[in-house]
Amino acid sequence: MAEDDRIARLIAAVKAELPNVDFVLGYGRGFDPLHATPITVRTEADADKLIFDATCVENLATSLYAMRGKRLGLVVKGCDSRSVVELLQEKLVDRENLVVFGMPCEGVIDLAKVRVRADIAQARGAEFTETEVRLLLPEGERVLPRQDVLADKCLRCRYPNPLVADRMIGPEVTPKGAEDTYADLEGFEKLSEQERFDFWKRQMNRCIRCYACRNACPLCVCKHVCLADSREPHWLSAEATLQEKWLFQVMHALHLAGRCTECGECQRSCPMGIPILLLKRKMNRELKEVFNYEAGVDPEAVPPLHTFQMEEEKIKDRGQLW
Amino acid sequence: MVARFIKDDAVAALATAWARDYRLLAPVREGQAVVYRPWARDMHPFLGRPPTASAKQALLPQTENLLSYTYRKDHTDLTKTEVFLAEPVPPEPTVVLGCRPCDARGRKLLDRVFLERGVADPLYAAKRAATLFVTVACERLENTCFCHWTGGGPTSEEGSDVLLFAVAEGYAARAITPAGEKLLATLPEAPTPVSEELAARLAAPVEPGPAPDLRAAPERFLALFDDMDFWMDQSARCLSCGVCTYLCPTCSCFNITDEDRGLAGKRLRTWDTCMSALYTLEGSGHNPRVSRAMRLRNRVGHKFCYHPQEFPNAPENQPEVSCTGCGRCIKSCPVSVDIRRIVLDILEKGDK
DSSP, X not given: OHHHHHHXXXXXXXHHHGGGSSEEEEEEEOSSTTOEEEXXXXXXXXXXXXXXXXXXXXXXXXGTTTTBTBOEEEEEOHHHHHHHHHHHHTTOSOGGGEEEEEOOOSOOBOHHHHXXXXXXXXXXXXXXXXXXXXXXXXXXXXXXXXXHHBOHHHHTOXXXXXXXXXXXXXXXXXXXXXXXXXXXXXXXXXXXXXXXHHHHHHHHTTOOXXXXXXXXXXXXXXXXXXXXXXXXXXXXXXXXXXXXXXXXXXXXXXXXXXXXXXXXXXXXXXXXXXXXXXXXXXXXXXXXXXXXOOTTSOTTOOOGGGOOOSSOSSOOOTTTOX | OOOEEEEGGGHHHHHHHHHHHSEEEEEEEETTEEEEEEOOTTOOOOOSSOOSSOGGGGTXXXXXXXXXXXXXXXXXXXXXXXXXXXXXXXXXXXEEEEEOHHHHHHHHHHHHHHHSSSSOOHHHHHHHHHEEEEEEOOSSOOTTOOGGGTTOOTTOOTTOSEEEEEETTEEEEEEOSHHHHHHHTTSOBOOHHXXXXXXXXXXXXXXXXXXXXXXXXXXXXXXXXXXXXXXXXXHTTOOOOSHHHHHOSSOOOEEEEEEEETTEEEEEEEEOOTTSGGGGOOTTSXXXXXXXXHHHHHHHHIIIIIHHHHSOOOTTSOOOOSOXXXXXXXXXXXXXXXXXXXXXXXXHHTOO
C-alpha cells in the first residue's frame, strides 16, 4: 500500500512538471512482470503508466547526453543519480534543463541471479515484498529470498537516496553499507596474472561486439564516434577476434577510470553475460587508493583524471620522470 | 511414423560421430549464455534452452574472409607493384546442432536476400549448400516467443534437416530431408513407447494463442513513416546497440572493410547493424538516419514492410515478414524494446 501511495505521488509530481518539460523519462511495465522498460511521458495519460519497483533496473541517465538540448524530466534511483552528478561534474548535461524525480530505492533485482534459481522464461507474475520475491510461474508460485536476487551493487549500496533531485518521492531509505571494501575483488586478485588473463580470454571469447556495454553506459558519451568504430585512425580491426574484443574492454575500462559510478549497466546489458563490471570495479578501487576519490557523489568535485597536481600525494614518480 | 531414438546420454556420442564427417557447431553453456562452439572432445552439448545468438552465424559468420591480398614490389622498377589475391577456403560440410525452428526458418529469409535477388552470393550459397540444421522442436513458448505471428510454430519443419523432439529419457529424431536421413542412418528406430509419445505430441501441439493479422502492416507502417513523434516514443529507450540485429536469425546486413597490415591484408565481411549511426553515415559526413527514431523505424520497417513488399504473398494470405519471431531482440534487449508492441502500435495507430 505504501508503495502504491509512492507511485501515486510520483505520478502526481510528474504531472505537475509536464508543462515545464518536453517529456519525462520514467519506467513502465515491460513485456512481462519481471521487466520494466523506459517510457517517455508527454501526457497525463502517459504518466498513469509509470511504475516503480524492484524491476526498474535501467539507468535512465544513460539517455541524458543524447537528449541534451531538450528539457527533460528524469526518474532516478540513488545509484542512477550518481551518473547525473558525474555528468554534471563533467559539464556534459545542463542542470537547468533537467527536472529530477528522486526515488529512494530498496534495491533492484538482478535477473541473472533470478535465472539461476528459477526458470522465468514463462513468468506470469511477480510480487516484491521487503524480504521476498514471489514469482508466479506456470508450475505454481516460487518464493525467493529477496536478498539472494538483489543486484550486487544494491547489497553494498551506500547511496539509496538520490544525491540530486528536484522532487524527492520519499521516504528515505537507510544505506546498506558504510564503506565499499571491494571484498568481491579479493578472490580475483589472488589469481596469478596468467590465470587472470586466461579468465578474460574465456569470457571475452563470446563477445559479439554489439557494444551494448558501451551504449548502456551513461558516461560513455562518445557512442558512435567511439575509437572502437574509428577507421581513421584505425585502432581496432573489424575482425571479430579475441584480441579486438579484449582491447575494446580495456579501453572502455580505462576511459571510465575515475568516472564510473558502478551502476552496472555495462554488465547487465551484455547479452552474453560477460562480467565486465569487474574491470571497472578494479579501476575504481585503484582510483580510491591513489586519489581517495569516488565518482559521482559531489557535483563540485573535479574527477582526478580531469586535472593534475605537480606532486601527487601517492604517486612517487619524481626522479623517474627525468 | 518413422522416428529414431537418441538417448539423453547418447547425444554427445552422436555428436562425436557427426564431428568425424562434418564441422559440428554445438550449443554449450558459458556463464548464462548458450553459445555455439565447434565440437571438441569433452564438450557437453546443451539443448535445454534456445542458444543466445541465432544459428545465422553458421551461414553468415560475424567475420568472413572475402579475400586476402599481398602487394609485391618490383625491385628493378619501383613504379611497379603486383597484387596477389588469395580466395577464401571453401566451406567445410557443417552440422548445426540444437537450433530452434525459428532459427531454421531464418535460412529461408536469408536465402531471399543472398540467393533470390537476381545475383546469388557465392560465399553464402556455398555455406548454405554445405550446412545441415539439426533442430530441437520447442515444447513451450517463452514470454518473448512469437513464431506463430510469422508463419512458424514450435514444431515447424521449415529449414530443418532433422527435427528432435524431447521425449522421456531422450529425443525422438525425425529426418526432414534426405541429408538429415543420412545423419540419422546409424541410429536405431525408435521403440514403440517413444513413437507413441511423439505421435501424441504432434497430435496435440503447443497452442501458441492468437496472432495478429499482419496484412495491413506494410501499409500502416508507411502511413506512420513520417510521424516522428510516434517513432521518438518507440525509440527513446533504445540504446542504439547491436544486440537485436546481431542475435537476429534474419538480419543480414554486413559491412566490407579492408584490413591492411603493411603490404598484406584481408578484405572482410562483418556483421553490420542498422541500429548504429555509422550504418548510414555517408562519406560526405551527411547521415540520412541521424536519430535513433529513424534507425529503429528502419529495423521494424525492413522486417514488416519492405520485405513483404519485395517478396509479396497473395493479398488474402498473411505477409511473409523477415522475422521468425524468435524473440531474441526482445529477450536480450538491455531496455526491453519489444518489436511486437511496436508492430501492434503500428497496426493500431497507422489505421487512419
